Amino acid sequence: MQTFEFDLEYLLSTLETLEPSTVPAWGGMSAQRMVEHLCDALYMSCGQGEFKLEVPEDRIEKMQQFLASDKPMAQNIQVSFAPADAVLRNEDMELALDEFANAFVAYWEHYDENPSFTALHPYYGELDFEKWNQLHSKHFAHHFKQFGLID
Numbered sequence: 001m002q003t004f005e006f007d008l009e010y011l012l013s014t015l016e017t018l019e020p021s022t023v024p025a026w027g028g029m030s031a032q033r034m035v036e037h038l039c040d041a042l043y044m045s046c047g048q049g050e051f052k053l054e055v056p057e058d059r060i061e062k063m064q065q066f067l068a069s070d071k072p073m074a075q076n077i078q079v080s081f082a083p084a085d086a087v088l089r090n091e092d093m094e095l096a097l098d099e100f101a102n103a104f105v106a107y108w109e110h111y112d113e114n115p116s117f118t119a120l121h122p123y124y125g126e127l128d129f130e131k132w133n134q135l136h137s138k139h140f141a142h143h144f145k146q147f148g149l150i151d
Helices: 008-015 031-045 057-068 093-113 129-146
Strands: 119-121 125-127
Touching (some): 008 093, 031 093, 057 125, 057 129, 125 129
């Protein structure tokens, strides 16, 4: 997998090349739904929303080790907290990208102001800023690959 940069300039410039009609290599999300899904992940990492742990506690350590690895996320993962058929909340891709930029900035500001904050991820447990960065980098790369934005 190519190097993946987790910074707003790279992410936005890459996402801006995405056509709303792009068909994913796998899965059923539309391109705009994927962008909104990435926003949802950023919101989750700031503690927004109600989530419960969906894996046994004794698997959390191994799941978090996966985040630090070079292994990519598996394709076609179905998770209860991210339905592919969720209703779009933005009128178009441009507004979804605006939401993404705002959510990304809010994420960084949140952890800048609350450096010891942790938030629950249903599969990975309580994550701090470092682990959320690992998860977001892996998760964003997964969806960028899904939509042909990276190899």
